[in-house]
């Protein structure tokens with residue numbers, strides 16, 4: 001019986017058998033090496049550093065337990081950065097998903113086989129965040145930027161060096177821009193996976209285009225929405241350093257100092273390695289939590 | 305109660321070189337069930353979708369219940385449609401699926417519940433109202449699709465191959481249910497299928513289509529008895545009508561006293577009109593015998609070497625493969641078609 005079950009498992013999982021014992025290990029070795037060098041090692045370094053304190057000259061290092069963390073959560077600047085990051089992520093996820101959804105709905109309506117659209121709309125995604133940041137920095141530069149000039153002409157005095165709101169808008173736009181194409185692809189694929197006959201049935205059932213979208217397409221798209229929400233929040237939290245660095249430098253004041261940017265600034269400009277490491281650990285905990293939520297959701301499959 | 309009229313309806317898909325439907329007229333009387341049947345790609349779905357308003361009409365006029373509907377939205381045509389894949393809303397319950405159309409029309413909740421309840425009882429779905437479509441069997445889903453169509457009490461039902469996702473047995477059962485329901489409600493219906501048996505059994509009026517054109521319209525038995533063309537003869541009836549090689553056909557017709565067959569006619573005989581007759585005019589070398597229970601289909605080749613023949617015979621005394629058997633046919637059961645056009649020729653003699 002047990003043998004039979006084992007056999008079945010074997011067949012069901014299409015298990016590959018290697019004739020040489022070491023071959024499978026050899027094949028995964030590069031991947032493991034990369035993970036070790038670029039993730040596990042720095043992560044453990046961060047963990048290690050986060051419980052140490054170095055004096056200002058880097059001469060003496062002492063173990064301080066969780067003191068770095070305690071200090072962090074009593075630091076109003078850090079808490080403010082947390083708040084800024086949450087606002088920023090919510091805006092990035094909201095803006096990029098909303099824009100992408102509108103585009104996807106329009107593309108879905110125009111062409112069922114929207115290959116050309118798709119190719120064009122994926123381009124922004126291929127641009128590195130820092131390059132995108134510089135691009136937006138040029139566009140919105142108060143003295144030379146064409147967008148700033150246009151806003152000026154419309155009567156809005158744009159200056160993200162002075163106005164915190166302007167600065168936040170700038171990094172939200174710069175960060176969202178790139179995500180739009182990514183979200184668009186998923187939304188379009190999601191929309192095209194909904195059988196056409198469903199919207200046709202709804203049309204016969206007396207639902208206009210807006211009602212069809214709200215009562216049929218959007219609910220069926222909800223797994224995609226949730227997936228993208230997590231992806232975009234993760235992006236806004238962890239991959240936007242380049243954008244901030246190239247446009248606002250976290251300013252004016254603390255207005256756009258999001259958590260990843262603060263990690264870097266505290267380490268390389270403030271030279272407070274212990275605090276910076278503690279901040280990285282907090283970020284790591286957040287990304288692990290988000291990933292866990294996502295995995296759990298994927299396991300539970302689609303809710304309808 | 306209403307009727308559906310199509311006047312010179314034409315359909316050219318954008319970018320297509322030729323018209324999918326070159327121009328088609330059709331009258332469907334109030335309360336009638338009209339079945340469109342034809343080979344794949346002949347434009348049945350296209351026609352149905354134009355009536356539903358899901359496909360634009362290139363030319364011509366569609367009337368439902370005396371109202372020109374060409375430019376009306378699907379919702380305003382007072383029709384409901386059952387799709388081949390049922391198109392149930394997967395995120396709504398059975399109740400939600402049936403109520404959706406009523407809700408969109410602003411019907412009060414109590415009235416919706418009452419109508420959905422009535423329809424559900426009629427279809428034996430009362431116990432499943434809280435389930436999602438994925439928790440139902442194929443047959444139950446089909447009935448939910450029916451339920452969604454009937455709760456709205458529309459002027460017309462449109463069916464696009466509603467049974468093709470069911471297994472053979474369920475298909476026959478559901479076919480009867482649909483017919484029963486349609487007769488009880490007396491709703492004018494158009495039913496698309498490519499299954500000739502389904503078409504024969506359901507139709508008040510049968511429309512045989514071929515390449516976007518109507519080949520023949522009429523009551524099913526009339527079409528069966530007097531197919532208007534070789535195409536119809538081959539499409540309606542199972543197994544299909546035997547078409548004899550010119551020489552054999554002419555000899556048979558002449559023997560039966562039908563003069564016109566001599567030069568330009570093609571002669572057809574239905575398998576069920578052939579009977580075993582010792583010394584009969586058709587000598588067949590048997591190839592395969594398919595036993596169906598009450599009858600058997602005997603496949604063979606005529607002694608002219610060119611005509612393949614199927615005879616549907618009853619009885620138990622059947623020949624084996626390789627044997628020669630003689631078949632006869634009643635002259636009245638011969639069908640004559642024009643050699644060039646394939647159109648039916650009325651035989652003066654019979």
Ligand SMILES: Nc1ncnc2c1ncn2[C@@H]1O[C@H](COP(=O)(O)OP(=O)(O)OP(=O)(O)O)[C@@H](O)[C@H]1O
Nearest residue numbers: 317318320324343344345346347348349350351498
């Ligand atoms: N949206 C479309 N655009 C262009 N051509 C189409 C479109 N839909 C159908 N056609 C063409 O029109 C013709 C008729 O198609 P239709 O779907 O009406 O056939 P059908 O009789 O319903 O066939 P089946 O029995 O396979 O469902 C086909 O040649 C098909 O390729």
Ligand SMILES: [Mg+2]
Nearest residue numbers: 348349350464
């Ligand atoms: Mg079809």
